[in-house]
Amino acid sequence: MSLVLGSVVLGILSGGIYALMAVGLTLSFGVLEVVNIAQGMFVIAAAYLSYALQRYWHIDPLLGLVITIPVMFLLGLVVEWSFIRRLKQDRVMLSILVSWAVALILEGVVGLIFADDFRSIHSWYVTATVPVFGLYVPDIYLIGFALAVVLMGLVYLLVYRSRFGAALRAMVQNREAAALLGIDVQRISTLTFAIATGLTAAGGMLFGAIQAFNADSNLDLISRLLIIVILGGMGSMGGALVASVGLLVAVNIIAVTWTPNWSTFFFFGITILVLVFRPQGFFGAPAARKV
Amino acid sequence: MSHMLEISGVYAGYGGGDILQGLDLALEERTITCIVGPNGAGKSTVMRLVSGVLHPRLGEVRFLGERIDRKAPKQILQAGIVQVPQNRSLFPGMSVAENVRLGGYILRDSALLERRYAEVSELFPIVRERAKDKAGSLSGGQQKLVEFARSLMLDPKLLLLDEPSMGLEPRILSQIFGVMVEMCRQGRTILLVEQNARLGLESSDRGVVMESGRVLLDGAARSVLGDERIGELYLGGRAH
Numbered sequence: 001m002s003l004v005l006g007s008v009v010l011g012i013l014s015g016g017i018y019a020l021m022a023v024g025l026t027l028s029f030g031v032l033e034v035v036n037i038a039q040g041m042f043v044i045a046a047a048y049l050s051y052a053l054q055r056y057w058h059i060d061p062l063l064g065l066v067i068t069i070p071v072m073f074l075l076g077l078v079v080e081w082s083f084i085r086r087l088k089q090d091r092v093m094l095s096i097l098v099s100w101a102v103a104l105i106l107e108g109v110v111g112l113i114f115a116d117d118f119r120s121i122h123s124w125y126v127t128a129t130v131p132v133f134g135l136y137v138p139d140i141y142l143i144g145f146a147l148a149v150v151l152m153g154l155v156y157l158l159v160y161r162s163r164f165g166a167a168l169r170a171m172v173q174n175r176e177a178a179a180l181l182g183i184d185v186q187r188i189s190t191l192t193f194a195i196a197t198g199l200t201a202a203g204g205m206l207f208g209a210i211q212a213f214n215a216d217s218n219l220d221l222i223s224r225l226l227i228i229v230i231l232g233g234m235g236s237m238g239g240a241l242v243a244s245v246g247l248l249v250a251v252n253i254i255a256v257t258w259t260p261n262w263s264t265f266f267f268f269g270i271t272i273l274v275l276v277f278r279p280q281g282f283f284g285a286p287a288a289r290k291v
Numbered sequence: 292m293s294h295m296l297e298i299s300g301v302y303a304g305y306g307g308g309d310i311l312q313g314l315d316l317a318l319e320e321r322t323i324t325c326i327v328g329p330n331g332a333g334k335s336t337v338m339r340l341v342s343g344v345l346h347p348r349l350g351e352v353r354f355l356g357e358r359i360d361r362k363a364p365k366q367i368l369q370a371g372i373v374q375v376p377q378n379r380s381l382f383p384g385m386s387v388a389e390n391v392r393l394g395g396y397i398l399r400d401s402a403l404l405e406r407r408y409a410e411v412s413e414l415f416p417i418v419r420e421r422a423k424d425k426a427g428s429l430s431g432g433q434q435k436l437v438e439f440a441r442s443l444m445l446d447p448k449l450l451l452l453d454e455p456s457m458g459l460e461p462r463i464l465s466q467i468f469g470v471m472v473e474m475c476r477q478g479r480t481i482l483l484v485e486q487n488a489r490l491g492l493e494s495s496d497r498g499v500v501m502e503s504g505r506v507l508l509d510g511a512a513r514s515v516l517g518d519e520r521i522g523e524l525y526l527g528g529r530a531h
Contacts, residue, residue, distance in 0.1 A: 163396075170382045170393055177380035180342065181441075182365040182397040 006135030007256040011249030013141040017210070019244035020148035021203035021221070022228045023155060023237060024196030030235030031172055031192045034084055034095040040222025041103035041110075042197055046072050046204025047213055048110055051119050061121050061205050062143070068201035076197025080190050103218060110215045121208040144206040151202055152241065155195075159237075168192060227271045233280060293356070295320045295480050296341065296449060301350035301360075303340055309348065310336045312504035318449070319497075323471065323481040325512060327488035327521075328501035334484040335377065336504075338453045341482070342374040343367040354449070368397055373447040375438050377454035377484075383427025387437055390426045391418055394444030407444050415440040432463035439470060450474065452483045456490060468494040492516045 021043050028034045049068045053059040059067070079102055087094045125143055129136035159165040171178040171185050179185050207213065207221070228247060232239030247267060255263040294317040304310040310333045318324050326334050339345040341352060343364040352360040354370055362370070373394075381390050391411060395404045412418040417433055418440050426437060435455060442450060452471065456464050464487075472494055475481050485491025492498045498515030500508040508515060515521055 166385075166389060166393060167396060169385060173382040173384055174380060177376060177382070178393075179364065180344075180374055180376055180380070181393055182368045183393075184365070 002133040003135065003256050004253060006133035006137075007252035008249050009132045010135060010137055010141065011252035012245055013137065013145040014210070014252070015245030015248035016145040016148040016241075017141070017203070017206050018224065018228060018248060019241040020144075020151060020199065021207065022225045022232075022240045022244060023152055024199045024203075025225055025229045026232070026235055026237055026240045027155070027192055027196040029229065030237075031168060032084065032095075032189050033091040034087075034099065034193070035092060035226075036193075036196070037096055037099040037222055038079070038103040038106065039099075039196075039200065039225055040218035040220075041106045041215075042072065042075070042200040043204040043207055043221060043225075044213060044215060044218045045075070045106055045110055046201045047121065047208030048114060048119070048204075049201070050205040051121050051208055054121060054123070061123055061209060062125075065202055065205060068205065069198050072201040072204075073194045073198035076194035077190065079197065080193040084193060085186065085190070103222070107215045107218060114215070116214045116216065118212040118214050119208070120212040121205065123209065126209045138210070140206070140209045144210070147202055147206065151199060152237070155199070156237070158195075164188070164191070224267065227267065230271070230279075231274055293320075294318060294353075295355060296482070297353040298337070298340070299350055299353075301340065301347045301352065303336065303345055303347040303350075305345070310504050311340065311347070314350070314501075314504060315506060316499060316509075318480055318482060320480050321475060321478060322496040323475050323483060323494065324497040324499060325483045325485055325488075325491040325495035326499045326501055327485060327491060327515075328507070332501040333504040334501055335453055337501075338374055338376075338451050338482075338484060341367075341372060341449075341451055365397060368445060368447075371445070371448035372451065373442045373445055373449075374451040375442050375453065375455065377457050379431070379434055379458070380438055381426040381429075381434050381441075383425065385426060386423050387418060387426050387429070388422040390437060391441045391444060394441035397445070404444075407446065411440045411443050414443070431459050432467060435459060435467055436470065439474065443474070447479065449480045449482065452481060454484055454486055456485060456487045464490060489516070 024042070025036055025039045028036045028039075046068055049071060050061045050064050053064040053067060054061055083098050083102060084095065087098065125139040128139045130139060130142065159168060167178065167183045168188050170181070171183060171188055175185055228244045229240055231243035231247065232241070247270065251263040251267055254266050296318040298314055298316040301311050301314045302309045314333070314337065316337070326337060328334055336345065340347060340360075343359070343362050343366070347360050351358055354372060357370070359367055359370060382393070392404065392408060395407055398404045398407070412422070415436055417436050421429060421433070426434060429437065455467055455471065459467065468490065471481060471483070483491055483495060492512045492515055495512040498510060498512040499506055500515060500521055508518065508521060
């Protein structure tokens with residue numbers, strides 16, 4: 001019984017971390033109508049960045065965020081400028097192909113530099129643990145959850161409490177009317193994509209600390225992130241958080257009470273059921289976008 | 292006589308040929324000018340031209356003596372021209388207060404923004420009464436009033452009203468047009484495009500009839516209303 005409670009706690013903590021990785025995906029879709037398949041690869045690239053900073057310059061992964069967040073933000077600016085803004089029509093469909101290409105390019109570059117050995121990010125807080133209901137939960141989960149809450153809170157404030165956010169929400173609801181008020185729609189789109197990419201710096205550092213990764217890991221990761229975002233109702237931030245926590249709690253319970261082998265199957269099985277019976281997810285109205 | 296807005300010899304379109312074909316039009320300060328004409332005459336294109344969304348291929352547009360035809364929409368807002376687009380242009384999921392404040396989006400001075408907001412909600416009680424409600428929950432006529440309120444946040448000299456009667460119930464139209472006349476009395480110049488020609492002309496000082504991207508007739512609104520040729524063409528029966 002306590003094992004189940006422990007796995008619930010672990011599920012909540014890792015759910016928060018996954019939500020942080022997925023929040024950029026939701027933002028890009030809600031604001032730019034872009035399904036960013038490269039999101040998973042951005043997370044992996046950020047994980048490599050944290051890994052390299054620590055391995056070669058001895059910079060603590062958490063402290064390294066001061067460097068990795070701006071670097072990923074810049075990468076977002078470059079990708080938006082060179083690929084995303086060229087998509088003038090049918091963005092949803094075309095963005096899937098284009099961002100997939102971006103993911104392949106990045107995967108190739110990362111593979112060239114690091115080969116395909118599995119790496120992982122080490123630090124004292126990755127190995128130290130706290131006992132929770134009979135499970136030993138690594139400190140990194142607690143730190144990661146706290147970081148996720150803080151960063152998502154900042155995104156929430158940015159979207160709902162700032163001038164930038166008001167312009168962003170206006171643009172999502174009526175692009176042309178927003179432009180007539182002097183809102184620079186292109187600039188808002190670019191910044192949103194860059195912020196979404198910048199957030200993967202934190203997601204990547206955490207991902208690399210909780211599991212070993214190589215460039216290939218982005219495929220499995222993007223599938224999970226897409227599932228979270230679809231379940232949450234594409235474009236809904238709160239929905240993504242609930243979906244993420246719910247899924248990971250379920251997966252963890254299955255792993256503990258039954259077998260870890262079936263937990264991945266469960267993850268994708270649930271997705272198929274949802275896509276068949278409730279394709280709009282649980283928090284989005286059909287064909288509606290919410291930010 | 293100096294003109295507030297002067298459009299001269301403008302040819303403009305969207306790539307598939309010119310919609311405006313040598314348009315000449317001048318607005319006098321503190322008047323309401325109503326453009327009427329059949330569909331495809333280029334009425335809405337005039338609005339896009341003046342608000343900077345569309346640049347002319349030939350000809351020029353001057354506002355208070357200064358050329359504005361190469362300026363970006365934001366610079367045109369700063370110069371003092373605000374457009375209220377046709378159809379519903381409020382952001383339905385945002386509150387009335389948020390919608391109105393966004394009218395002053397380009398203002399960097401937040402004290403000025405709040406002062407304007409106070410003035411506008413004084414002028415439009417609906418803004419005060421429904422401030423926290425979602426804009427989408429208002430009736431069509433109420434939304435149009437909030438759109439007017441929002442357009443005043445920049446204290447514009449020239450207002451472009453594109454088909455304000457569109458989609459509204461007939462019984463509230465006189466209120467909407469009454470508010471427009473009031474905004475003009477307070478010193479604003481108004482350029483109105485109206486499908487409902489009779490209604491538009493009755494509230495205006497000047498009437499301009501457009502056809503095929505050119506001005507066909509230009510005169511006092513009353514005389515345009517009374518012109519037999521026009522009456523037959525555009526005002527007969529239900530013009531809406």
